Amino acid sequence: MTLSPSSTAAEVIAHLKSLxxxxxxxxxxxxxxxxxxxLGISNTDLRAIARIIRRNHERALALWDSGIREARLLASYTEEPKKITADQARACAATFNSWEMVDSWSDTFADAGLGPELIPEFIADDREFVRRTGFVMIAWSAVHLKKLPDETFLAFLPVIEAHATDPRNFVKKAVNWALRQIGKRSPGCHGPALALAERLAASEDRTARWIGKDAARELKGRIALRKVGLG
Structure with a gap:
């Protein structure tokens, strides 16, 4: 089956099933x-399909509704961020059951400009993959949303500290990721992020200590220092 930008969700799903x-x-x-x-299709192959069929909001909704892993990932790659609503993002996040689904959609949610509304809400949610979504949105935004002021990200540091003791694997890794990306964003973010990392590294809590040591090691490294113009 030959796919194109005009391919329907049903046609795309049929193609995926053939693979x-x-x-x-x-x-x-x-x-x-x-x-x-x-279906066992790699993300590399899914992204190649996404480049062929391009973005289409209605089709992305239908792909998501199929419940098929690959269709849901493809939906995130081909969704139109400007058309995503906060309620759509909430409904998606409520069903996340793996780190890859979180990481694929978090970028799209952040790109849609939903961070100010949803990041605090998702982080306050006790469900592992919903909370992870909030922290991954921070990490992605710190790298890609360059027009946002540093103050936006410095304001997340207390939130990171507050949740640094959450021992769940997919949360602690996302907390660590968010801290590292904030620290590598700019000279103004680097110092406060490193200070928090070192404070966590000295914590009596095992999870916080791991997050802090790992983040501090990266933020004090030559690559990170060069990135923010301090090395």
Whole structure:
């Protein structure tokens, strides 16, 4: 089947099903990917398909509604950020069941300008993958939303500190990621982020200590210092 920008969701899903790879499905489980509704198609191949079919909001909604792993990821790659609503993002986040789904959609939510409304809400949510979404949105925004002032990200440091003791694997890694990306954003962000990292590194809490040590090691490294013009 030849895909194009005019391909319907049904046509895209039929194409995805034709690419099913059982061996890849088995391998995905080893990386923490939920495979109940997976076809075993790599993200590289999905992104190639996304480049062909391009962005389409209505089709992205239909792909998401299919419940198929690959269709849901493809929906994130081909969604039109300007058309995403906060309620759509909330509904998606409520069903996230893997780190890859969080990480694919968090970029899109942030690009849609939903960060100010949803980041605090998602972080306050106790569900592991919803909370992760909030922190990944911070990490992505720190890198890509360059027009936002540093103060936007410095304001997240107390939130990062408050949740640095959450021991759940996919939360603590996202907290660490957000802290590192804030620290590498600019000279103005680097100092406060490093100070927090060192404070966490001295914590009696095991999770906070791991987050702090890892972040401090990167932020004091030559690459990070050069990135912010301090090395």
């Amino acid at each position: 099913r790879n059982e061996e890849n499905v088995a391998g995905m489980a080893r990386f923490g990917i939920v495979t109940d509704h997976a």
